[in-house]
Amino acid sequence: MASVSGENAVTVALTLTEQLPGLQIVVPLMGAIVCAFLRRGNLAWLVATLVTWSLPVISFLLLLEVQESGPISYKMGGWAPPWGIEYRVDQLNAFVLLLVSSVSAVAVPFARKSVAVEIDSDKHCWFYALYLLCLTGLLGMTITGDAFNIFVFMEVSSLAAYILIALGQERLALLSSYQYLIMGTIGATFYVIGIGFLYSLTGTLNLVDMTGRMEMLGLTDAVSPSMLAALAFIFVGISLKLALFPLHAWLPGAYAHAPSFVTVFLAATATKVAVYLLIRFLFSVFPTTAVFSELPMSTILLVLSVAAMFGASIVAIFQDNMKRMLAYSSVAQIGYMTLGIALANQAGLTGGIVHLFNHAITKAALFIAVGAVFYRIHSVRVEDWAGLGRKMPITMAVFALAGLSLIGTPGTAGFITKWNLSLGALEHGYWWLVILIMLSSLLAVVYVGRVIEIVWFRKPVATIDEARSPPMTMMVPLFVFAVAIIWFGLETSMSAGYAADAARFLLGGGGS
């Protein structure tokens, strides 16, 4: 083997620009190692922050380069694809990379004070090491073009996430983490079984090569049994990871009992990356016509998405724990993303992809607001929040604004999603679906409105006597996300523009 690579050996040194896809993963990985060596929590936070801030720069440069000159390929370890692991950045995952890295970069200052009170001080360095490892895994899942490498990064991010969740203060955190571990492991196993079927069918693990070989086998219009098995396993496996209704059982507990910062981070990034994987496999790896014309994939996704939008929203209305309520709302919002996939046309898919971004900033703002309140009054029970609008006006104003975005009010980011999804539905002639989207938004009005009513219009209770504005490290992320929610609700060329590019790229020409 060594002699083979001897002939392929690099003769021209790579420039920094050519190293960018590698650096996207290497920088957070090195950051995690450094944090693991440190013994002072504040220093670890500083390292984690600086590392996280460097990541959006890398992913933004990658996005620019992709727009300029098409997909970028990076030979990990110098082994040429399809034999070696290839990092492949195209319109779709460049957008997701930017989303994951920039949302984490905005949110990470919040960790400083929140982690300081919620985690034992001897665990701070390990905490930031795990956070960076989880981020490495998520970015890796997104950037890699190798089906098995996706699994490896999935395990890296998941294992780190299980520990991060288990660090929650309540004892239930351990149970929730364990539930997530069981469900997540089943999901990852199903994914690998699916990859096994694909490998037996095509003899390759490289995603682009896989598509080409399925075309060679004439599977673009017909479905073979092993392809069907592969699709079924991969679909169910990834659906467990992204908490598609009814496979969402792990999510509310995990979000409710994790430390505040972990909830912010996972809610804004982890499920988004899983949705990205589903999009990648359905539109770019499997032959799109076979999946969406020969198989009832659209119908299955449509039914489950609508069930999520309604079922989870109704459950959210009856939650007393704010984090649990927002977690159920996340399940419902994931329904909108998968709805975009189910519609499988330009507008619908744009709506689904842009909702990755819009929901990430919305949920990050909401969970940061909850984390900031928890920092002051040590409760996330909604009745303890009565009258809080008078004590923490800015936090609660951002909460209300993000709530409006969750509902999909015009002028906020959430509206852009629902507008595109409705356009996509109308293109199919599904006017009833537009009505369903509206009705599910009304459910969001109920659960967001209930909180706003309690917080702004009720008499203050004793629990909030201590409450006052949160510290600066929490205020700034909150403020940035609030501005982003309005900005991306009015100026959509960045978010929806890139999402539309990605959708066009997926629907025309596939992954090659």
Place this chain on the structure above:
Amino acid sequence: MKLDLILRVTTKIILPFMLLFALYVQFHGDYGPGGGFQAGVIAAGMIILYALVFGLRAAQRVVPMSLVQRLIPLGVLIYAGVGIVAMMKGGEFLNYSVLAQNSVKGQHEGILLIELGVLVTVASTMVGIFYAFVERGR
């Protein structure tokens, strides 16, 4: 434990051979079966056997928990460090070919260093897990 003379003496005799076998598996790994993971487990087995026979305190005098906590990231650092060096020399991350004058030598050296990193992390993680279990309920 004081009375288990045979156990104690035998353990003391076996320990260096365990380490030797671990190193054999380690350096045999690039051309035959073996490698850093297996070697790491065997090396950790040495510490664990020592702890089982002579007690946890004796083992922690040899390998304290603070050392274990440093060794776990150290192995990853060696691994990733090799990748970084390859990047600095103008290759991709973990492209061993650029590490030496020619790619055959580079590949050989690269994999040896990588396996060393694996050895360190696997051995220390195994010991760490063992300590964590033994210390439970104390």
